[in-house]
Amino acid sequence: MKRMKTVASAVLMLAAGALAGTAQAELPKSMTWTAYDVGSSGYVEASAMADALMKEESTRVRIMPSGTSIGRLLPLKTGRAAYGWLANEIYFAAEAIHDFAAQEWGPQDLRVMLGRPAGFGLGVAGDAGVKTLADLKGKRIARVQANPSVNIKVEAILAFAGLTWDDVEVVDVPSYGASLRALVEGTADAAGGVPTAATFRELEASPRGIVWPSLPDDDKAGWDRVKKVGSFFAPITETVGAGLSEDNPAQLIGYRYPMIATYADTSADEVYAVTKAIVETYDLYKDVNKIMPRWQAKIAGHPPADAPFHEGAVRYLKEIGVWTAEDEAWNQDRLARMKAVQAAWDAAMDEALEKNLPGKDWEAFWADYRAKNLQ
Template identity: 30%
Template sequence: MQIRSLKSMLAASSMAGALAFGAITSAHADEYAMPNLLVIGTPGTSSGSFASTNGWGPTLQKDLGINVRVVPEDSEVQRHRRLTERRDLALSSVSAAELRFQIQGIGHYATMTPVPQRVIWHHNDTPWGFVVSGDSDLHSMDDLKQGGLRVAQGQFSPPMIAAVRDGLPAYLGMTPEEGAANFQFVPASSYVENCRTVVEGRADVAYCATVSSVMAEMEGAPGGIRWLPMDLDNTEAWAGFLEHRPMVVPGTITMGVSSSKGIDGLASNFLYAAPADVDEEFAYRMAKWFHQSFDEYKGSHPLSTRMSMKVFREYLDRSPLPVHAGTVRYLKEINVWTAEDEGWNQEAIKKMDSWMAAREAALAEAQASGIKPDANNDQFMAIVKKHTQGLEGFRTRL
C-alpha cells in the first residue's frame, strides 16, 4: 500500500518541480561538473528508443550546455559491455526484461563480469505482440498450434529468444521441446530483420514492438500486417508465457501502428539504466532534468510522453529493480519517494548484490578449474547453476 496517494504525491512533486534547476547545497554538488559529452546507448536506428532519445537529447544539450550523443547498438550484449566494461556509455536504454538477464547472468551474460546496475529514470513502456503479414491465414494465437510454421528469432537479444523459443510454446500449452518440434525458428541478426521476415515471406510470425519505425514501414507495404490477439482472459496461457518472460505486463495495446491498437498484447518497460557506482550527483541531476524539463521535450516523440513523473511513479509501484541513490534523493526532495519505496528498493539492492556475489564466485571457480566461461559449455553452466541455485529471481511486482 502506498503511504500517499499518487495524486497527492504528484501535486507535491509539481510544486517542487517549479523550483529552478540550479541551487544544490552539498559541497560535492558545488564541485561536481556534468560531463562535456553525454553518450547514451539505445537499440538500433529503427527502434523507438533510439528515436525518442534523439528527441529529448537536443533539449538537454540546450538546457545544460553539454554535448549529447545517441549511439545505436542493436546487440544487447555489446551495449551492456559498453556500459559496464568499456564505460564509453553513460546511460543505456534497456528493457526491464534484458536487465533481468544481465543481472542474473542468463545466456551469454553468464560469461560476463557481473556489474550491479540501477534505474535512473523510466524511458517507455513499449507494447509488443506477435505480428503476421496482412494476407496470412493466421488470425489467432491458436492458429499457431497447427505446426510447421516459421517463427522469426532475433539472435541479438536473449529475452527475445526466450519469448519465441520458450514463451510462445508455453502460451500455446506446449513444452519448449514440443515448440522446437512444431516450429521452424528463423534466425535474424537484427531487430529490423527480425520483424521484416514476415513481409519478406521468410517467416510466418514475428515478435515485435508496435511503436518501432520499421512497423510503420511494414504496415505500408503491399498487404500490410496484422497482430494476433493474446487474450487477456486466457490466464492459463499467460501464466505459461510469464514463466519465461516474468518482467512483462499483459494489457491492451494503445500505442503504435494503427493495426495494433485495441489488440491484446503486452508491455515491456524500457529504462535508462547505469552502473550502480555512477556518481550520485550525476544521477540526481539527470533525474531532476528529466522531471523538470518534461513539458519541453514531451512533444519531441510519442514515446517521450512515457517519461512523465506520473508514468515513472506508476512503474515504481511494480518494479523489482533498484533505483539509483541520486534518483532516490531527487524523488525524496519532491516528496514522491515513500517509506514503502525505500523498503522494497533496499531489498532489491540486496537481491542484486546476492546475484553479483554468486556470479563472481562462479567465474572465480571456473577460472581456478581451467574452465572457459562459455554459455555453451555444460561444465561452466553447471558451476553457474551451483552458485546461483536458490536465489530469488527478479519478477514484476503485481
C-alpha cells in the first residue's frame, strides 16, 4: 500500500509539473524571423502570420528577408533570429551538404515546428515557346547564387527531361527574388519557384504570361531521374498559384515549404507557445491567399519534413490530437539519422586533423567520407 501511495504521489507530481510547464509557455514579447525575400510566398505567408500575432498576442515580429540559404540560416545560427520560414536548406544544413559542407557550418541541429505541403516548378514565360520540359533546351534559365534549395529543385526538374544546366543558357542572379524578376523583365525564360509567389502573379498578368511544364507522375523513368537528384521529392498536382486552377492544374515537384524552423536548443516552452499562437490565430490569416488552408495544423503538423519536429511543437500537436504514433516513429528515425550525421562529421574532422588535411580539401574529403560511412 505504501508503494502504491508513493507511485500515485509521483504521478500527481509529474502531472502538476506538466501543467506548470504548459502554464509557463509564454509567447516572447518580440521575435525576429527569417524568410525568403520580398515577393516570395514564404515572405507573404510569414508576414501574414506575424501580423496575426501582433494583433492577437501583442507580440512584435520583425522579418529579415534573404534570397539565399546562408542568408536565412546564419541569423538563426548566430542568435540574431529565433525562427526561419525555410525550405530545403533545412535538409542540406542538417546533412552538412552543399553550402553547409564547409567547416564553419557542418550538420546543424535544426527542428521543424510546422510546414505546409507545396508544389515547386519551373515557371516559364508564355512567349518562350515551351510546352514540355524537353523544350527548355537552349532556353535562358535563372540560377540563384548561394541558394542550393532552389537550384537543386531546378536541377531535378531538368533531369526529368534528361537535361542538365549544360543544356540551357544559365542566367546567374543574386537572389530568389531576382530570379523571378528576371522573368518579368525579360532577361530569363524560366525560373524555379512556388506558383503562389507574388512575382509569378505579376508575370501571369504581363504580356508574357506564364506556363508550368508538367512532370507527369506516370513517367517512371523521369521521376527516377528526379529522385537521384533529391530523394525527398514526390509528385504533386498543383491547382493553386499563377496560371493554375482546378481546371488547369500542373504536375510539379512536391515538398514542404515554408517550414517554420528553429534550433533544437530553443526552449521547448517557447516553441510550444509560438506553435500554439500560430495555429490558434489561423482565422486571421487564412484568407491571405488560396494556399493558406494548407497551414491548418491537421495538414502542416505532420511529417515528413526536412528535419525532426521540435519537442515543443510535438507537445502542442499531441495536445490538440494531431500528432500520431506514425508521426512519432518517423520523428525518432529522423532524430537517429541526425545523430548519425553529427557523429560522422566529428569522426571525419578527427581523421582530417590526424592527416593534416589542408582546409581547401575538406569538402571533397567530407563528401567521400559521407558516401562511405552514411547510407
